[in-house]
Amino acid sequence: MNIKDFLTPKNQPLSKTDEKIFKALKKYPSHMQLMTIQKLSADAHTSVASVQRYCKKLGFKGFKEFQFEFRNFLNQQNSGTNNQSNYLSNYIKVVNDFKNIDSTQIKSLINDLLQARITYSMGIYYSGLPARQLSLALKDLNKISFSASDYITASHWTRLVTKDDALVVFSISGDESGLKKYLSEALKKTDKTYLITFNDDTVLKRYFKHIIVLPGKAFVYNSSMDPQSLVLLFVETIIEQAINLTNNK
Structure with a gap:
């Protein structure tokens, strides 16, 4: 499964509001680690209620459950390519x-x-x-x-x-x-x-x-x-x- 499939409802089309949330999540998926529902709604130029509805369309009870599963998905995607040494090396390079x-x-x-x-x-x-x-x-x-x-x-x-x-x-x-x-x-x-x-x-x-x-x-x-x-x-x-x-x- 790729990120697009994870963020797309199985049996429901995306509304225009859903599309905004989808694009915000796809743009910076790694920020989900510390994302709040308020921040996501602001990034997507929509409301907190709209984010909650989007999460339920994906099959989750709400944002918290979606966030937990999305984090796990991202960690699984990155486990084969990212490790601590790479992160520290890249961090040090930025500092330099x-x-x-x-x-x-x-x-x-x-x-x-x-x-x-x-x-x-x-x-x-x-x-x-x-x-x-x-x-x-x-x-x-x-x-x-x-x-x-x-x-x-x-x-x-x-x-x-x-x-x-x-x-x-x-x-x-x-x-x-x-x-x-x-x-x-x-x-x-x-x-x-x-x-x-x-x-x-x-x-x-x-x-x-x-x-x-x-x-x-x-x-x-x-x-x-x-x-x-x-x-x-x-x-x-x-x-x-x-x-x-x-x-x-």
Whole structure:
């Protein structure tokens, strides 16, 4: 059985809504390891109820049962080709490639973080922890900073952001549909805007002054592991450089 067969109902046709869910699952199947029903419904631009109905069409009681069986299916598919040593080797390669990130953009980000009146950082799902980590590290440097892990909270920043502030958004896939609705106005208020992503083709690039593309897109998209550790590592390198720059002044 291939992935298409697993995700297709046996005796029922896919509705237009089902097709959206099917495409979202097929695009990044390995993300199912840590996927929530809310995240899947957002990726598919549909509702939680629609995801539940889709799972039942596949013969499962609900999303939890579907998720469990889909994980097992993916693990069986990968057992013959993936192993721990391959994963670690690929992970280390991605980490080594961090030195190839555009140094000009890195310097710009660090300078803006240190000079900003206030830094606002946000990320949802896998990107929430890196955003919080950046905010806490800046506070340790006596810089005012706020973080958010959902768009509703971040939307309250719109009236607060000024041209002297920095706004940093973390997005693994670079396809967050809510950004335009909740943050587009805030992003227009300052030139110190940064998108940190693995996707060099992101549709969000037009909203930001600076785009920093992290290496390892293929590794992240094909891995069943949580990719936020790589983003956390990036934040750590940024903060380390910021500390060194501050101490040398």
